[in-house]
Amino acid sequence: MDLEALVACFGSLACVVTQTTSGLIVGLLLFLVAAGLTLIFGVLKIVNFAHGTFYMLGAYIAYSVLRASGSYGLAVLAAGAAMAVFGVAFERFLIARVYGGNVLMQLLICYAVVLIFDDLVKLVWGADFHAMGMPDAFQRAPIFIAGGVVPPFYAGLIAVSLCLAALLGLGLGVTRIGKIITAAADNPQMVSALGINTTALFALVFGLGGGLAGLAGALAAPVRSLSPGMGFSVLIESFIITVIGGMGSIAGALLAAIGIGLLRGFGTIGFPLFTDGLIYAAMILVLLLRPSGLFGREMV
Amino acid sequence: MTPLAREGGIALIVLALLLGAPALFSSPAFEDFIIRLSALALFASSLNLLVGASGMISFGHGMFYGFGAYAFALLMQRTALSLLPAFLLTLGLTALAALLVGGVCIRLKTIYFAFVTLAIQMLFYSVIISWESLTGGDQGLRGGIPRRVIAGLDINHQRHLYQVCALLLVVGLFAMRHITASPFGMTLRMIRDNEARAAFLGIPLWRPKLAVFVLAAVFAALGGVLASLFVSGAYPELADWPISGQAIFAVMLGGIESFLGPLAGSAILLALNDIFTRITEYHGLVQGGVILLFALGLRRGVLDFLRRDRARGEAASR
Amino acid sequence: MTKEGVCRRTVLTAGVASMISMPFVARGAGNAVRIGVPTVLSGPIALLGTSSRNALMLEADRINAGGGLAGRKIELIFQDGKAQPQETARIAREMINSGGCELLIDATPSSGAFAVQEVVRDLGVLCFHTGSETSSLTADPKLRAPTAFRCARQGVHDSIAGGAYLAQFASEHKFNKWATCSPDYAYGHDTTVQFLDFFRHFKPDIEIITQAWPKLGQPDLTEVITKLIQAKPQALFTLLYAGDLSAFINQGNVYALFGAMSVCTPNVDYPVLNAIKNLPDGIQSGTRYFEDFPALPANKAWGEAYRTRFGEYPTNWSWQSAASMMFLEAAAKKAGTADGKALVPVLSGLTIDCPFGVDGRITMRDDHTIIDYAIGWGHTIAKPPFITGVKAADWGQIIELETAWKKQQGYI
Structure with missing residues (x-):
């Protein structure tokens, strides 16, 4: 514990600005992964433990596309699109076959998929870790705001992530299909009784979730190490976020993600050895006091 | 003959076969396999006390497996x-720990119960990692489990460990079988199938649920003790959440509705891995x-599949 | 219907039964010396396992071409222990018990090595640990096994050498305000403490102004990096390695961290150099495996042979694994046999010619760990050979301080 350092940090605008942007960066990238996870759970009541695999594949695809084309924008779009298709295929060919069975059967399938794709990545890209490197457009000196450091690439990431969050919220709240998805999350029987094609809907939700995870992987790739199995730690953290925010709630995931980001940002200064334990404790408390999460609705 | 006596007889025969096997063919690899199988099968079967017999899906059952391993190795x-x-x-x-954890968790239902057990296991794991002075942190409890011979039994000796494991496996499975077949097991099934009705019949729900949670934890710890003896120490991997996954996958592969399903699933999982x-x-x-x-072809565990297949076959031949 | 049902059932039952029984059939090795290699071939550190495997194959082929070990050909059996202790222990036992292996080369990290150590103690076979750097594995007499040898760096050696180098570096540049950033687990904690102990031994007036502890494999190190920058140290010591180090350098670049402080780490090796696109100049680093240090023709030739055959650079584990084969070769020659148990007394105290020795020779000390291997520190440059100005550590000093440390720990 180093509360003195924490107090000192809160007393300095530079420190607050820097650690807040750090927290936002950590949180918003996690949000993109968690958003898909929470959406899939909300509509299909499935915990997609293969979601980290989507993220990993997104990062690797972006790496290869950037290598081949030299365009980072193209790499990000390609990764998102590829993982959206992958998500649909995953739902159609694997998950859809065990609907109505024991939920643990879906878990078994996710496990098999994680095993398979960790090895496929090793087969295609090799066992060693890769780094994509910063795209040339972002090779600039950090910006200073009120004495705090904000790298331009991260400023861009925050903007893109917030835009995606807004688009997602808007899309779900305003468009017809978005409203159907929201309704399906609340009451799937009713949606299906209204004659809406739930088969297509489920595939669409998996596609959306997969696409978001793929985008997150691609957006994070320039600064992270790519290695087989890299999706695992991201899966755990996004899972915690969806549970705290409420399984099925996009707004909850956003707030929980930012909350955890900030906790990490300031936790590293105040109690560097105990941030994880604190996050788990928060998760347990939320589950006990409000099982459906801060923003979730009680499952029927 | 009562079913209990019949199953007891079968258990004795299996035990005799296992104990006699090394005399017929000496295969250290087979003995290792049975040792590992007994650890995983006891663990997976204990999970099925929750999942199959009581309808309580736990994602964090591995914490008791790890707890057993660490507590025993530390002692x-x-x-x-x-x-x-x-x-x-x-x-x-372990029973004490399970009483505490269970007391907090069992009031949550379905998926939330699964999540909170997982969250507590994550916390438990992070405590093991951080409490280096006691647990050795990520490096685990190294240096081996001291040899203390009792009545000519040296548990660090592979053959002796094999015999102990075979005995505990058969006795443990038989005890769990007995639990599920008892009136207590009936109560659990009633709660599993229709909680509202059980409550209506005046059964206080939390008591049997908590009881089975503690029982399952004790059997999981039994598996953990065997695992710690096999590796002669305790390592954080034994308490991490993928270990809970192992048990879940063993249960799902073998069959959730058949009592021996988790045993079969554990054997398949270990054999697949080894080969x-x-x-x-x-x-x-x-x-x-x-x-x-397996999952897409059978859509249920192997033993469940075989049983249904047979039931269908008999129906068709009639 | 009935027939089909029965048939499916029979096939399934038979399949499962045969699958389960398959591993118990013991296999013989003929006249060859079969060596079991439990290693790591999956997960984030798979590269260490595959690069150990490459080096072992390279050496086995060389030795076999020259007639083998005391006339017997070497046959290597590799298996993945997934960096899990229980899995590593299992395959090590299985290799000996039913796999026909006579000895083990244990290319696993410490978690696996300590589990294998118990197996070796139990079975009494010859074993080389080529991955674990944890000092206690051989330094602590309680943990040492009579037939197990460490053919790898030892943490305390690196700490002394690093401490001495950093002290000189800090004095030259008048860097007294230091920060540390190491993985939040036992290796990270213990080794950081040990490094700092020896650092202070050589330069008592340094001040540690902040310490950061990211998780192992933490994908996003942003908050750690900004914390370090704000503490404004003059220099940073980090024990991050492999993928984590590469992520740290890439993410540090985003914040221009390398302009804000001097960074020192023992861990810049070829895979890290390979993965990083914009390597900052002037990182002080130890040499893990480095073709140009020691500057011996044999070392250069070995690195080139490895690269030519496998199309990638060797790692630290590569040389450690290769050296274990060289020890085996020399001991078999001296003893005139490839029998593991007979080689144990020969290996103890054996000095061999070896491209990775600081003077072209490495000794297996009688406490079953190697000395006189190459330890050097230099600084990075953006172009090949990437590390330059390498200074060799003083082994006399290392052994003197190591002995003092062992006394202090109660090991001797």
């Missing part, structure tokens, strides 16, 4: 206790593929 390394007291004390401590890690570096790929075939 053996840090105290002068002999084998049996250390073993019994481990089971007692494929030997043949190929890409064992995950092959193993994942085979698991997918």
